[in-house]
Amino acid sequence: MACSSCSTGKDGQPRGCRNNGTCGSDGCNKLTVFDWLSNMSLPNGQKPFDCVEVRFKNSRKEFFRNADDLPLAIGDIVATQAKSGHDVGIVSLTGELVKVQMKRKKVSWDDKALPKIYRKATQRDIDVWQKCRNKEEEIKKRSREIAISLNLQMKLSDVEFQGDGSKATFYYTAEERVDFRQLIKDMARAFGIRIEMRQIGYRQEAQRLGGIGSCGRELCCSTWLTDFRSVNTASARYQQLALNPQKLAGQCGKLKCCLNYELDMYLEALKDFPAPDTKLQTEKGVAFCQKVDIFKETLWFSYRNDPSNWHALNKKQVQEIVKLNSGGKKIASLEEYAADNVKEDRLAFENVVGQDSLTRFDKPKRRRKGNKKHNRRNKKRKTSPNA
Structure with missing residues (x-):
């Protein structure tokens, strides 16, 4: 989201509004909320909501009461009440959506102690600011x-x-x-x-300072993420990611927030999946699970005496073997089940060149005759008694 002044220039580079955080349309700012009710009129007899959202430096936003019914719009610079003196900020949201945001952030709009908006900022206020x-x-x-x-x-x-x-x-x-x-x-x-x-x-701190993540995009916390949920290493284990702190940590040094984005899908897929510590009883010995692929619904098992040789079984086969083991029966071997999962690799291309060599048109290298004579002389010197 960006304002109309930030469109692409003639040379293909972003033009930029160069307002240094005071963009009039509030479209170039972090954590901007789109007011989809701006072009809708209120029902007859209903008064506009008397609270507005004001944005200060970076992502700090607070709610203020418009007690004097000032005609405010998104992007207006206003002077607001502070503990001592006054503060200057930019109106980031007006109307009924402010009530939704206050409810989301657990701020009561009936609170009489809610700070007020004094006035629209004068030129002197803006200069000092x-x-x-x-x-x-x-x-x-x-x-x-x-x-x-x-x-x-x-x-x-x-x-x-x-x-x-x-x-x-x-x-x-x-x-x-x-x-x-x-x-x-x-x-x-x-x-x-x-x-x-x-x-x-x-x-x-990372939210206030901003930056570029390892994915190549701007940090989620500085663009749209407003609440920080706890992230632990269990999220990485469920997604079978390598527990490498350098890859799992973000700009803040903590675990990346994006580890929680797909966690619900993995947990849903693991509900009917055999546990990773499942043991299969066979006549050749006990088999342990070495790897799980949720998307392919495949599990790899190996015998205790041969841990380097893995056998791929699908989810239904493992569930069938576990059911037999629970009844006191053992299967002959894992190879019988793994043989059904072997698929022939099909080439996705054809060798149009055939068996011809790619260097068949190159000129053959000629050997120098002088090299043979030089080698013969060296052999004679080595075999001669005077050498």
């Missing part, structure tokens, strides 16, 4: 230097200024609890503003 946004990178670099000088085991990942420039929120990640009281004093003295420290998780 942009000036503060331009200082964020420099202040983030300086604050990291202060944290390193104090030997604090923490990582400052992002800085967000309040719209009026009176307060800055520093987002950080840390393995353990950090005493940053001296850090706050040093930063308040250096920057001359109020400081708020907010600890976030590694997944929230």
Whole structure:
């Protein structure tokens, strides 16, 4: 999703609106919600919903009450209520869909303590806001230097200024609890503003910073994923993936969220599948399961005395053998069942060249006559007694 200003340019490159996060149509922003009710009129006598969703830096969104019934649309820059002073953000959603989003995020629209929208941002508000946004990178670099000088085991990942420039929120990640009281004093003295420290998780850090995943696409958490469900190694085991931390970990260092996307399908397919620890009793010995292929419905078994020789059985055959074993019967061997699954490999191409050599038109290499004479001389020297 992108605004009309981000269409392709004459040279085939993306043009870009160059609004630096203040896109008027809100189509270039992360976690944008499409308002499919925007072109539908309300029933007679129904008033528009008096709450709007406002987006701030990165993916931070909050809900505010439009108490003065301001004519707001998506993309409008507004001045909102804050704990002290005011903040500046962009309207990202209006109308009845705001009620759905509030219900989804468990925010009550009847709450009287819901913050309010003061006004549409004036040019002075926008100038102060942009000036503060331009200082964020420099202040983030300086604050990291202060944290390193104090030997604090923490990582400052992002800085967000309040719209009026009176307060800055520093987002950080840390393995353990950090005493940053001296850090706050040093930063308040250096920057001359109020400081708020907010600890976030590694997944929230990746969501705020963004990036490109191993699949070649932008991170899910920074584009559309809003809730972080727990991911454990069992998800990889059910999908028979190699437990390689380097391949299973994402940009945040935790297990990839996409491991849960297809997990339900695998669990559904494994319901009527034999367990991986199934043992088959045969006259040649006990056979153990070595590999399972859910899509082909095939299991590979090998004898205890011959673990390197695998025999492919389909799901129904294994269930039949397990049923016989439960009745106290043993099958003769796995080879009898595996022989039924052998399929002849069919060539998907024809050898139109036949048996002719591909180098038949090349000129044969001629041997040099001088080489034979040289070899004879060397042999005589070796066999001569004087050598």
